[in-house]
Amino acid sequence: MEYSFAEQTKNFKSSAVRDILSVIQQGNVISFAGGLPSEDLFPLDEVQKAYEKVFASGKSSLQYGLTEGFTPLREAIQTKMDGKEIRTSLNNLLITTGSQQAIDLFSRVILSPGDVVLTEDPTYLSALQVFRSYGAHVVAVSSDENGMEYEDLVAKINEYQPKFIYIIPTFSNPDGKVWSTERRQQLLDLCYEHNVLILEDDPYGDIQFHERETYPPVASLDQKQSHVLYTSTFSKSVVPALRTGWVTGPTPIIKMMTQAKQMADLHSSSIDQQALYYLLRDFDLDGHIQLLRREYYQRMTIMRDCLNKLEPGVFTWKEPKGGMFMWVKGQKHLNTTTLLNNAVEKGVAFVPGAPFYVDHPEYNTFRLNFSHPTPENIKLGMDRLVDVLLNPVTN
Amino acid sequence: MEYSFAEQTKNFKSSAVRDILSVIQQGNVISFAGGLPSEDLFPLDEVQKAYEKVFASGKSSLQYGLTEGFTPLREAIQTKMDGKEIRTSLNNLLITTGSQQAIDLFSRVILSPGDVVLTEDPTYLSALQVFRSYGAHVVAVSSDENGMEYEDLVAKINEYQPKFIYIIPTFSNPDGKVWSTERRQQLLDLCYEHNVLILEDDPYGDIQFHERETYPPVASLDQKQSHVLYTSTFSKSVVPALRTGWVTGPTPIIKMMTQAKQMADLHSSSIDQQALYYLLRDFDLDGHIQLLRREYYQRMTIMRDCLNKLEPGVFTWKEPKGGMFMWVKGQKHLNTTTLLNNAVEKGVAFVPGAPFYVDHPEYNTFRLNFSHPTPENIKLGMDRLVDVLLNPVTN
Incomplete structure (x- = not known):
């Protein structure tokens, strides 16, 4: 049977980022691609106690x-x-x-x-x-x-x-x-x-x-x-x-x-x-938020310090004042979707920036997440990424 | 500011049943109006254990x-x-x-x-x-x-x-x-x-x-x-x-x-x-479903036996073979929305049937739920309801 969908479904679009993520979740790739909070910092015991109170x-x-x-x-x-x-x-x-x-x-x-x-x-x-x-x-x-x-x-x-x-x-x-x-x-x-x-x-x-x-x-x-x-x-x-x-x-x-x-x-x-x-x-949620601020700030600084190894002017970014992401822009000719393939081969991943644009994608941008990976993995992954950025393979 | 909503919101309609339920949830009215399962039968301990396994x-x-x-x-x-x-x-x-x-x-x-x-x-x-x-x-x-x-x-x-x-x-x-x-x-x-x-x-x-x-x-x-x-x-x-x-x-x-x-x-x-x-x-969900079947069947039979006290032909209903509801139809002139007021005064509630119809409501119908009230309350509430049905107040 041919299915006849609602008119509005012609505007449906699967998330390009989601498709990229499904490719990346394999092997020992260190991923800066997702938008996930840190699992290490989840207040598991407190969450569990809260559910116990519900059932009680x-x-x-x-x-x-x-x-x-x-x-x-x-x-x-x-x-x-x-x-x-x-x-x-x-x-x-x-x-x-x-x-x-x-x-x-x-x-x-x-x-x-x-x-x-x-x-x-x-x-x-x-x-x-x-x-x-x-x-x-x-x-x-x-x-x-x-x-x-x-x-x-x-x-x-x-x-x-x-x-x-x-x-x-x-x-x-x-x-x-x-x-x-x-x-x-x-x-x-x-x-x-x-x-x-x-x-x-x-x-x-x-x-x-x-x-x-x-x-x-x-x-x-x-x-x-x-x-x-x-x-x-x-x-x-x-x-x-x-x-x-x-x-x-x-x-x-x-x-x-x-x-x-x-x-x-x-x-x-x-x-x-x-x-x-x-x-x-x-639970002291405010205290927990303070912890997240300190931890994520530390992770961001590790990422920032690695990016600082790049030649000034070739890649540009701004140090974020909060949140979970850094946004990096390369030179005009750079295509970060192609670059992602090189990166994944070297064991590191990011999200190309193009899908986030309304209708004029800038293909030379990418997003890095610093909240999910551990500080050790940020260091390791960024070393790999900097290597890719300094020595791009031309396809 | 005047808000301009989407065209389709002109087709939005608040649930008449929901509005009725909010009026009924008061005092010591025994309600057959909702569509809720029995709380007494919730497998609370088993649910709690399942959540413990998640956190573990x-x-x-x-x-x-x-x-x-x-x-x-x-x-x-x-x-x-x-x-x-x-x-x-x-x-x-x-x-x-x-x-x-x-x-x-x-x-x-x-x-x-x-x-x-x-x-x-x-x-x-x-x-x-x-x-x-x-x-x-x-x-x-x-x-x-x-x-x-x-x-x-x-x-x-x-x-x-x-x-x-x-x-x-x-x-x-x-x-x-x-x-x-x-x-x-x-x-x-x-x-x-x-x-x-x-x-x-x-x-x-x-x-x-x-x-x-x-x-x-x-x-x-x-x-x-x-x-x-x-x-x-x-x-x-x-x-x-x-x-x-x-x-x-x-x-x-x-x-x-x-x-x-x-x-x-x-x-x-x-x-x-x-x-x-x-x-x-x-958890033995199949066993639990067997329990629900037996319990709800028993509750339904209590409700049925009370309805059987009504004069045959004046109210009609069919014994359900499962589920949570009985559906009762009165004589043509009956308006169950008016009747609901009498019923609530006597401490019992049901849902008038009219809102469930597509475009030609039958005002002489109503729905009774037998899963939520306890067997004792079904007996008590149905005695009240039968009294209302046998002696309707004409407004």
């Missing part, structure tokens, strides 16, 4: 739950949001299966085919896939190291009248960038003026290397709570297997997303949500 | 997982499917967040606005909501006690050329009906002939009261594995809080649904999936 609370813990999420967990997240000066209420806080589901549900209730979404460039690949799967047209805004550039942003808003602007302003995936406070405020002011929504994706914000700097979420600047949807997750600060994220924003939109979630999966795992509640109650 | 397997159990699901769990489900003579491979088996997500992902990859879906009438309310949310037009097919009626089915297939036919052939929600084997085969033959897909929703099939009867899933008759998508869940046979279901069917469709799931939430909770794998490996 009795059989009703195993029953169906609310679509909005487990209420005590939502209250704990409110407290966490207060700490970031993002005001929430139980009416505008929805638990999701990771922040990926928040991106999907928001797109589902906002995007009609032909609508425009503005994004940074490069940006999170799976978000691009979601927007396009709903028939949206994604338009890239020019950015410099401080965030989207004002003039291009104004021009694109005027030209395209976008439904929303998607940003990862703090330690972005893939390029690790941080927006300046000024640019955050500028974006918000423009969105107020032109009635455009903002989807602020903040999975990495907690992993901040420099204690004294502040990176206010755009949602915290949105005093009216009218224009910003903010999503984050416990995948990076606790463990990914929990698949627990959340989203907050204007109440009418969260209500509509809750209806969409009811249709999508009724509710996320409530055993996990209850465990997370006990974990947040009894 | 080490920190890598807490890392990101595959979109398709945890491979050993998928293999265990293959064995379970073999027992129902549904052939599967790892290529066409996807883990979902409950069977609700399977219904949603299938609709997402198949339905374009204006497409037609044929359903039974009444049928599962949340499935209707999903189909309509993708802009589909839902058309009801006439049914008798053996399933969809052949002539109307042929007529509707010819008239509407539907994208698929949605059925709950074994102990349906809401009306507890079972299709005859003949009707199952007839439906499949028609779908072969007219190239129409079938979405077979089977959350209740395991809860079968009469050992010797057989109700072959339509998917088991689909020798070509070409036309039937089959979904089920562990929510009823193990515990709902796990939110773990699965779907199997033609490989190209499962592949497309996997792409949709990657965008929707990357993957379902992998802690839960691993726990379920250990539970299926080490």
